[in-house]
Amino acid sequence: MNAPTTAPDARGATGKTADARQRATLTDYCASIGADPLLVQGAGGNASWKDGATLWVKASGTWLAEARRRDIFVPVDLAHLRAAVAAGQLDVAPRPLGEGGLRPSIETLLHALMPQPVVLHLHAVELLAQLVRPGFAERLRALAEAEQGAAGPLPPWLALAYHKPGLPLARAVADGLRRQPDTQIVFLQNHGVVIGAADAGAVDALLRRLLWLCATPPRPPVPVPAPVAVDMDAPAPTPPRASDGRPMAPVPDDGVQQLALDPQLFERLARDWAICPDHVVFLGAAPRRHDSAADFHTAQAACRHAPWPELLFIRAAGVYMADGFSAAKLAQLRCYYDVLARQDEHRPLTVLDQAQLAELLDWDAEKYRVALSR
Template sequence: MRPGAQAARTARGGALNARDDKQDGLRAEVSAYCARVGTDPLLVQGAGGNASWKNGDTMWVKASGTWLAEAQRTNIFVPVDLAHLRAAIAAGDMEVVPRALAGSALRPSIETLMHALMPQTVVMHLHAVEILAHLVRPDFAGPAPAPAPWCWVDYHKPGAALAGAIVARLREQPEAQIIFLQNHGVVIGGADVGEVETILTSLLACMRTEPVAPVAPTGAEASTMAKLTAISDEGIQQLALDPRLYKRLRKEWTLCPDHVVFLGAEAACYADAESFVAAQTMGDEARLAIIAGVGVYVAGDFGAARTAQLRCYYDILARQPSDAPLTTLTPPQLAELLDWDAERYRLAMAR
């Protein structure tokens, strides 16, 4: 082999190794950050939220139904063909199915297209409570001051419909690094993890709302709870104990898509213990019961994922001004979520 050819091959090998090292470092940074935010219930609830990073024509995105908190313990990311997604998006095809690479058995996140639409290297989508508390209000005005350019997207079903709405908005505001999704969450794009974290920290600081003071338990207990037991989370118990929160349950239960998917379209609330007992007598097999002035009770199979969503619901309500109107999902929007194979898959994957 000629000396010049050998030198060229060596240079190419060095460039490939440097690129691989950079990719490994980015993966480690994203995984560490996901594991950190994934353990904070004010940022992530169970299998909610997702993350991605781009490397050339490949994008790594969280798998559907996996937990960000497990990012450093198990492989939760799926490599997908980014060039394929971008070509489909350019052609207006929002129904495109992401192509998983490397024979991954996991299914890419429902919101993979949303990540592909963002031009930044690292993208995080979080259901941050301090932000959600504002996104469910009809008078959302945005952060002040804004740490980066932002835009607003009305509620759309996650997946193709939401991706289409984001495309339209980014055409108007291509500089946006923050996307506020009505009743859903926030998307942040950055050149690296540090930039994403800086933006998120600033948003949380300027949008923080002090939750209402908790109401002390009354000491009342339901006499017959069938197979249910009182949930141990003191915040969740406030949904039954605080009259200000309880009165919102029937009309303002459907605040966020994940709440609906994991908890159903109607609140399992009862005016008193006798009403609950009567419902059980009539054959109503309850998994959740919120009994006014008594407490919140769950079945043994309620699970950590549902508990996380119930806590998120409380955290959002506890940050609302008294009697302030909230925007809820409409019956057609609920029907879309509950009759959807992608969400049934995610629900089955979550624990």
């Protein structure tokens, strides 16, 4: 990794050793949590640490799981960001240090705003399952108060309504921190959580406490139907086919298959699709769902110029993907199932509206991130 072009470090060898230890510890921690799909999904989430006047933040489009195998952190000028924030210039562009080709995370300013040395932003499933429910802030408050007797109160926390990632979210967080400067936890509706603490161990302790606090058991899976006997004199059943004639393959994930096999989850596809930004950015604004493969082909034939889907949900049959469906998209699809499986079947969810969808899907920063994750 290129060294930051800042002034020489005046803290001496002891300070540099401590910084190297902080970096090594956080790198290992990021790789560890990045391997858990209930915490991190593909390129989602980010982490940072502050080293004097430098903020090291995850690069856009990189995966936390890759932290041990490649450089995923970009050094940016923290003093420059803080001066801009103090002047009310929250639209400031991060100033990378060095000559690396990666861009800082679109959430870089959020990390600069949090005062703690280490900051973690995740789309953890157990937390997201709470954050997509109406009245999530009141629910979190009740959960925290109920748990308080055993472990004491949570550190200062905020619960914010949904804001588009990037500048709108940074503005909302900045407003919250002005009201409550000692905030360590920020819950983001339909998005995730931000945790700030002194080091990776302290961040992880808070994360584990929140996961325990918000845990919801998933609904039991619907059994996969037994194969049906095929009449040898009748045409053999075939899976849906893509535009080039190749069969679409079943998604190789038993949990994801529940989205078509479980009647309750299949119905949720229509009304509860757009649950969070990453889901929409990687998988689109609406699902393609049909009652049968024949119904899909009939609909497609009626609209000959319609684009063929990468992802297809067939009621009671399965979830299918086109050739080239990326690992990043599969990670987001699994996250979607994991969140929906933790909802009561009668519970309504909060989803992104049409205006929020439009601003996400026409955003160059997210197009760049998706392109890197193919």
